[in-house]
Ligand SMILES: Nc1ncnc2c1ncn2[C@@H]1O[C@H](COP(=O)(O)OP(=O)(O)O)[C@@H](O)[C@H]1O
């Protein structure tokens with residue numbers, strides 16, 4: 001197995017030797033680059049267990065750099081940032097990086113940050129080391145519905161069957177897949193994750209199956225695919241619903257015969273890999289609509305684990321929230337941070353369309369902004385009728401009557417605001433006064449409803 005790799009960007013000359021030495025002693029292969037440009041180049045054709053970025057390097061705009069790193073897909077792995085707290089403290093949440101360390105870097109903290117955010121047991125840490133965290137997180141499944149999922153996964157782990165994990169985005173499907181691997185006889189082998197929606201078809205094909213040297217222009221050396229890398233272990237195919245039809249056929253073949261060939265190779269390879277897949281799509285519908293092969297669907301869906309949305313297991317919300325507080329307060333150095341009880345109550349009533357991921361990010365922001373009363377981080381009150389539905393996740397399939405009411409009131413509000421803005425020619429001070437809400441509240445609502453964007457597109461259409 002290859003050594004896990006770390007990309008180290010712009011770490012200044014004074015601290016670089018210490019950090020590189022530390023990472024190398026822990027078995028990481030480090031690629032250190034001095035500029036943002038070099039970092040982006042390094043990310044073109046290799047991926048890293050994580051990326052460590054010093055924001056005080058050569059004066060690069062931090063937001064810009066992070067966005068560029070992220071635009072390279074998942075190749076950077078989680079991003080850990082070293083920042084001068086005084087300069088960057090408030091930007092951490094907006095940067096949406098996994099961890100922020102302040103200068104001077106304390107190696108113990110660095111280790112803690114790595115343990116906390118790097119989720120690649122086979123690639124970066126031994127299975128025993130991540131096992132502890134995995135078991136703790138599984139222990140947070142307290143609702144009856146999650147116990148069902150837990151029982152099914154424990155059963156499925158004992159036999160080598162293919163499992164399809166379904167559920168909305170952010171519910172914890174990946175955690176389920178890791179747990180299946182962990183409780184299986186393959187736990188000492190690799191767990192390899194591939195996101196089938198993250199890249200174009202050709203790239204994904206070479207990612208999955210690898211290629212021979214000279215297979216196509218640009219194939220300078222042999223590339224081992226993820227199926228080979230997962231030999232004697234588990235491959236986790238995330239977002240399987242987005243798999244290109246040509247690759248669906250190829251995957252079916254691997255599932256049937258355990259065989260495939262690298263791109264450009266004559267010989268077939270046989271691998272011993274257990275396949276787990278996940279999707280937030282309705283695959284049965286995709287089959288009915290001809291977007292997903294029926295034979296592949298049945299091959300994948302030998303066992304189905306359904307992960308219910310967080311709103312259907314609201315009892316877990318405070319448990320999860322406290323767990324995230326514990327994890328991130330340490331990471332962001334906010335010892336003693338605690339969510340106020342009234343806020344916790346509001347959280348349990350919030351529908352969380354983005355599920356556990358949304359809750360996790362919310363807690364992270366509250367900690368970074370030191371906002372235990374949830375005054376600076378927006379969470380529109382569910383009762384007041386304005387909670388966000390994140391654009392990335394589909395609305396729940398069957399809205400409750402309450403939800404229908406909320407949506408209607410949101411729509412009515414949006415209408416009234418739009419009309420008033422038109423009437424005042426977008427004079428927001430006057431509009432706010434006429435609507436009898438505060439100026440700030442109006443700005444917030446405009447942003448929330450995406451009216452600003454509408455206004456500018458309307459303008460450019462003129
Ligand atoms: N029981 C849990 N305990 C702690 N964290 C969880 C739990 N379930 C989900 N998470 C966290 O929520 C986020 C989303 O989970 P993930 O498994 O990636 O969801 P999905 O694959 O369904 O989109 C991850 O950061 C994950 O660590």
Ligand SMILES: [Mg+2]
Pocket residue numbers: 170173174238
């Ligand atoms: Mg996922």
